[in-house]
Amino acid sequence: MFEPVRDSWLNIALIFMAIFISILVLAAIHSSPPQFKRILTVVVVFFAGLYFPVEFYIPRHNFLTPFRDSVSNLVQVLAAFTFGLGVVNLVLIHGRHVLRRTTNLPFSLAFFAGFLLMTVVGFIQRYSPQLWAKKAGSGQVVFWEGMHKLLFEGMLLPLTSTVFSLLAFFIVSAAYRAFRIRTLEAGLLMAAAIIVMLANVPVGTWLTSWLPAEGWLKWLRLENAAIWLTTQINAPTQRAILFGLWVGALGAALRIWLSLERTFAAGGR
Amino acid sequence: MEQIAQWLAKFQSIDRRIIYLCVSIAIALPFIVTIRLPVIPTLPTQKFYEAVEKVPKGKVVLIAADFDTGTEGENGPQVQAVLEHLMRRRIPFVIIGLAIQGPQLVQNYADRLAKKYGYRYGQDYVNLGYITGGQPALERFCRSIWQMIPKDAKGTPLSEIPLMRKVRSANDIGLVAEFTGAGLLGYYIQTFWGQFKVPLAQGCTGIIGPEQFPYLATGQLSGLMVGLKGAAEYEALLNLRREGYRRMMPQSMGHITALLLIFLGNLGMWLTYRRRQIRRL
Amino acid sequence: MLPPISEESLKILAYWIGAVCTLGIYTILYRENRVYRTLEHFYIGLALGFGLVETVNKVLDPQWFRPMVTETSVTVVSFDKSPQLTGVALDKILKQVGDGAWKWTPLETHQIQITGIPPEWGAPNYLKIWLHLDKPVFKGQIKLTIRIHNPDTKKEASLSTNIPTDFSGWREIRLELRDFSVQGEPYRDFEKVGKYRVLGDVVAIEFQANDSLVNSGATVHLDELRHCIGYRWWWAFASVVGLMYYTVLSPRFGWMSRLSLSFLMSLSAAGYTFKAFAIEVPPHIQDSFRPIFGTDFVTAINNAIFVGVLLCVMVYFFFSVEHRHILIRGPASLGRWLLMLTFGIVFGNTVMGRFSLFISRLDFLLLQNPVEADRWTKLGMVIGLAIVLFGAAFLSVEYERRRTQRVAT
Numbered sequence: 001m002f003e004p005v006r007d008s009w010l011n012i013a014l015i016f017m018a019i020f021i022s023i024l025v026l027a028a029i030h031s032s033p034p035q036f037k038r039i040l041t042v043v044v045v046f047f048a049g050l051y052f053p054v055e056f057y058i059p060r061h062n063f064l065t066p067f068r069d070s071v072s073n074l075v076q077v078l079a080a081f082t083f084g085l086g087v088v089n090l091v092l093i094h095g096r097h098v099l100r101r102t103t104n105l106p107f108s109l110a111f112f113a114g115f116l117l118m119t120v121v122g123f124i125q126r127y128s129p130q131l132w133a134k135k136a137g138s139g140q141v142v143f144w145e146g147m148h149k150l151l152f153e154g155m156l157l158p159l160t161s162t163v164f165s166l167l168a169f170f171i172v173s174a175a176y177r178a179f180r181i182r183t184l185e186a187g188l189l190m191a192a193a194i195i196v197m198l199a200n201v202p203v204g205t206w207l208t209s210w211l212p213a214e215g216w217l218k219w220l221r222l223e224n225a226a227i228w229l230t231t232q233i234n235a236p237t238q239r240a241i242l243f244g245l246w247v248g249a250l251g252a253a254l255r256i257w258l259s260l261e262r263t264f265a266a267g268g269r
Numbered sequence: 270m271e272q273i274a275q276w277l278a279k280f281q282s283i284d285r286r287i288i289y290l291c292v293s294i295a296i297a298l299p300f301i302v303t304i305r306l307p308v309i310p311t312l313p314t315q316k317f318y319e320a321v322e323k324v325p326k327g328k329v330v331l332i333a334a335d336f337d338t339g340t341e342g343e344n345g346p347q348v349q350a351v352l353e354h355l356m357r358r359r360i361p362f363v364i365i366g367l368a369i370q371g372p373q374l375v376q377n378y379a380d381r382l383a384k385k386y387g388y389r390y391g392q393d394y395v396n397l398g399y400i401t402g403g404q405p406a407l408e409r410f411c412r413s414i415w416q417m418i419p420k421d422a423k424g425t426p427l428s429e430i431p432l433m434r435k436v437r438s439a440n441d442i443g444l445v446a447e448f449t450g451a452g453l454l455g456y457y458i459q460t461f462w463g464q465f466k467v468p469l470a471q472g473c474t475g476i477i478g479p480e481q482f483p484y485l486a487t488g489q490l491s492g493l494m495v496g497l498k499g500a501a502e503y504e505a506l507l508n509l510r511r512e513g514y515r516r517m518m519p520q521s522m523g524h525i526t527a528l529l530l531i532f533l534g535n536l537g538m539w540l541t542y543r544r545r546q547i548r549r550l
Numbered sequence: 551m552l553p554p555i556s557e558e559s560l561k562i563l564a565y566w567i568g569a570v571c572t573l574g575i576y577t578i579l580y581r582e583n584r585v586y587r588t589l590e591h592f593y594i595g596l597a598l599g600f601g602l603v604e605t606v607n608k609v610l611d612p613q614w615f616r617p618m619v620t621e622t623s624v625t626v627v628s629f630d631k632s633p634q635l636t637g638v639a640l641d642k643i644l645k646q647v648g649d650g651a652w653k654w655t656p657l658e659t660h661q662i663q664i665t666g667i668p669p670e671w672g673a674p675n676y677l678k679i680w681l682h683l684d685k686p687v688f689k690g691q692i693k694l695t696i697r698i699h700n701p702d703t704k705k706e707a708s709l710s711t712n713i714p715t716d717f718s719g720w721r722e723i724r725l726e727l728r729d730f731s732v733q734g735e736p737y738r739d740f741e742k743v744g745k746y747r748v749l750g751d752v753v754a755i756e757f758q759a760n761d762s763l764v765n766s767g768a769t770v771h772l773d774e775l776r777h778c779i780g781y782r783w784w785w786a787f788a789s790v791v792g793l794m795y796y797t798v799l800s801p802r803f804g805w806m807s808r809l810s811l812s813f814l815m816s817l818s819a820a821g822y823t824f825k826a827f828a829i830e831v832p833p834h835i836q837d838s839f840r841p842i843f844g845t846d847f848v849t850a851i852n853n854a855i856f857v858g859v860l861l862c863v864m865v866y867f868f869f870s871v872e873h874r875h876i877l878i879r880g881p882a883s884l885g886r887w888l889l890m891l892t893f894g895i896v897f898g899n900t901v902m903g904r905f906s907l908f909i910s911r912l913d914f915l916l917l918q919n920p921v922e923a924d925r926w927t928k929l930g931m932v933i934g935l936a937i938v939l940f941g942a943a944f945l946s947v948e949y950e951r952r953r954t955q956r957v958a959t
Contacts, residue, residue: 006676006724008781014786018783018790030805041805041808044809046816049820051817052825068408072406075402076609079402080401080610088796110595114592115599118600122599123603134552140557142554143553146555150567156593158571159575159592165908171900179531184887185887188894192895192898194894194898195894197898197901202517203518227311230895235485236856236863237860237863239486239838240859240885241867242480253823257816292908342911369604398608401605419624437670476899479899488837512913519909519912520906523908524905
């Protein structure tokens with residue numbers, strides 16, 4: 001049944017047929033009682049979750065192996081469709097501001113300007129870079145490529161970096177206001193933080209550079225103390241957290257697989 | 270003494286904008302006044318360096334640019350140091366990325382460095398662009414690069430790129446060097462390391478750095494470069510003085526300012542507490 | 551017509567726009583203001599647009615739309631370049647696709663071999679080639695052979711078929727790979743299951759004319775040899791499942807979005823977790839058993855500390871038993887302190903990371919200015935721009951304040 005067809009017209013007919021059948025099936029399910037929808041979701045989710053583990057745990061070259069790439073593609077395609085949800089959501093929110101001329105109007109217009117500029121220039125640059133544009137000579141770039149570069153390197157890049165870099169100020173401000181040594185735990189946290197913060201910069205390592213580089217005293221040099229703390233205290237602690245995380249991940253996976261996760265699965269609202 | 274205590278107590282409720290200004294000036298100062306101090310490479314960075322040194326002849330290095338401009342300040346200097354090392358050793362490399370902007374950023378660095386070392390796009394390095402789909406996509410990439418990505422980032426078919434003729438699957442890759450600010454290491458461990466036994470080395474941001482150390486202990490990571498400091502250490506190993514090294518003094522000033530502020534905050538708290546106790550007595 | 555842009559001016563423009571964006575965002579450090587909010591919204595728009603273009607370009611177009619509406623073909627030989635073979639010439643007039651076609655006279659050379667073609671074909675179903683004959687040769691045949699080197703068996707193999715020459719003019723010939731006769735083992739081991747077959751490395755393509763075609767004196771034109779998978783109409787189902795997400799906006803049809811989302815989550819997140827666990831975690835368990843005896847003293851101490859820390863923190867996280875007994879309470883308290891030490895390390899690294907990002911912005915502003923001027927002039931330019939932007943931010947805050955006052959009164 002799922003053999004690629006050779007004829008383009010037959011393909012188009014089959015595409016329409018597939019969509020039509022899907023709509024019929026969805027309509028039939030829609031008119032069925034909620035209990036049926038729930039059972040259907042549980043069954044679909046259960047079998048979908050079986051694919052990767054069964055394919056992996058049965059030794060290689062099993063009957064599921066040939067579909068590996070198609071399933072991987074399917075996951076990517078379905079995940080890509082979710083991106084549109086974000087687009088629709090933001091466009092609806094800002095569209096409302098524009099239509100109702102709220103106080104957010106200039107900012108919503110700025111949003112649409114950025115969105116439309118990047119989308120239009122991005123698509124033209126990818127699919128038709130020569131559209132209405134003169135050819136570029138040496139030391140020049142075609143208009144659309146130049147525009148894309150300007151939007152990407154001139155705007156998107158600095159804006160993203162700067163937004164993230166704001167955290168430098170907030171973390172210092174927060175540390176100054178909230179980092180108070182009132183308990184033993186806070187003291188330990190502070191001690192480790194001071195060692196690591198100093199060891200991470202040349203000024204810090206310079207402070208203890210007078211200590212010998214070999215022998216027992218070398219462990220008092222800040223860079224050595226920090227690396228010891230990181231590999232001997234931090235690493236096993238992180239591993240313990242990792243074990244906990246994996247147990248949690250397996251639990252969450254089981255909950256999704258068995259449709260016990262009610263937030264979005266069967267029965268969820 | 271009492272006046273200092275009063276001032277410190279008041280200092281606790283200082284306007285946050287003054288703190289911001291202090292931090293800005295402290296960090297900006299070394300950009301204007303040049304101060305230099307040596308950087309001492311640590312073991313995890315040395316291991317990264319050795320992992321690059323151990324890449325067998327005839328194999329390529331996969332640069333996984335899993336970062337975007339948000340963490341470029343840390344990952345950027347790391348990648349540039351590794352690219353410089355690869356170019357010095359004449360090791361070809363292939364760029365991919367699980368983050369949208371990463372591959373383009375790394376290609377910009379590679380293009381800049383290529384002029385210095387005579388590297389040519391297509392012959393010595395290739396950018397395959399952004400990959401979506403997480404582990405399943407990487408697994409497919411390991412089995413067949415050509416099937417997973419038939420064209421490079423510019424849309425040139427792989428058959429027209431000379432380097433890609435000898436790079437077909439994970440077996441042709443001698444090392445995966447991943448640069449990230451997110452927890453994507455698992456994807457590479459589950460595919461390249463776990464299923465195809467390709468060594469991994471990672472350059473990560475300071476924030477996720479501590480989480481990666483258990484992987485260094487198991488050998489799942491052959492080397493680790495943490496934050497800007499890691500980049501500066503790698504540059505020291507290469508006898509280079511580039512972004513990583515250049516930015517270490519502003520970094521030092523930033524840390525000292527932060528520590529000073531934390532110290533003053535605590536001193537103020539302690540003095541206020543003592544004054545209260547004395548008053549009670 | 552839109553003019554090209556010079557690289558130099560692009561560099562300068564990108565820097566100054568970048569500087570405005572950088573300093574404009576930093577105005578938030580003064581106070582929430584209109585300059586920041588405008589740039590913030592513009593940034594969200596840009597990022598969304600960029601994400602949309604990349605999602606379409608990297609996923610939806612190549613992995614969903616093209617497989618659904620095209621044959622997913624790859625050109626093996628375009629026949630657009632000069633052949634460097636006797637009896638074969640490049641014809642730039644009589645052609646079907648691209649810049650030219652190969653004019654082959656079998657009388658001069660009855661066999662041509664083409665090498666240097668894409669080695670990896672994946673799992674195609676059929677080949678397509680444009681053939682032109684100046685006259686029909688009814689008993690004539692062209693034998694097409696695909697020479698393969700199988701990396702698994704390390705042996706040569708081949709696939710061949712005969713193309714009849716009973717026509718004249720251009721004709722696109724479709725050659726089903728399943729109809730090819732097989733010599734040796736042309737398929738790779740790792741995917742050889744059922745119909746789905748991945749070919750080994752293709753090293754050459756050969757065209758061989760039979761005696762009738764040779765003796766007829768006919769000339770053959772070859773153009774655009776492609777391997778194809780075929781139209782995969784069933785991807786239409788994926789679009790239905792993908793569009794089902796959007797019913798989340800309607801309470802009546804919302805169940806569809808839950809069904810499709812659960813399906814995706816189960817297939818990807820849940821399904822892959824079990825596999826990921828099996829690959830990623832065992833080495834950590836293995837590495838947690840460290841020798842104390844039979845190693846040097848320092849390693850033994852370090853190993854003991856490592857295992858001790860791991861156990862204490864694990865005990866701290868073990869909430870199934872109440873932390874009352876001294877054997878539980880002691881290690882659990884120690885575990886909490888060790889966690890604090892670790893969080894201190896994480897904090898130290900986080901501060902480093904955050905500062906690095908700010909430093910990179912300063913590096914951009916102060917050291918990457920492409921304008922040819924001395925460093926003090928450049929510094930002055932940046933400070934000037936900062937004054938303008940922070941001034942604008944101040945004025946916008948004042949404007950907001952007065953407006954709020956007006957509304958209140």
